[in-house]
Amino acid sequence: LFLALRIAAFIDHAGPATPLPFLADDLFVTFDEGRTEAGFRLLGELGKTTQVIVFTHHAHVVAAASRALGPAASVIEL
Numbered sequence: 235l236f237l238a239l240r241i242a243a244f245i246d247h248a249g250p251a252t253p254l255p256f257l258a259d260d261l262f263v264t265f266d267e268g269r270t271e272a273g274f275r276l277l278g279e280l281g282k283t284t285q286v287i288v289f290t291h292h293a294h295v296v297a298a299a300s301r302a303l304g305p306a307a308s309v310i311e312l
Contacts, residue, residue: 237261237273241280253284261288262295270295274302281306 244256256277262270277286290296299307 237276241276244280244284248284255285255287256280257287257289259289260292260295262290262298263292267294267298270298271302274299274307278303278306 240258240261241256244253248254258277262273265273274288277288280286288295288299296309300309
């Protein structure tokens with residue numbers, strides 16, 4: 235629900251204005267693997283209109299992003 239509300243609010247704001255990047259910090263920490271991949275596919279659609287940046291320190295979230303988005307996922311490790 236939190237992800238849906240954040241994306242809805244972002245789309246509502248981005249429609250009439252210049253879209254800012256969508257930033258998320260450990261957004262999928264409480265999601266299971268299937269929901270994480272589905273969430274990344276949704277963020278992939280959002281990424282067609284604005285930049286999406288997701289911060290995480292969980293390797294399984296990075297793996298889910300790679301599976302869901304393929305080469306569209308850019309991973310930067312710090």
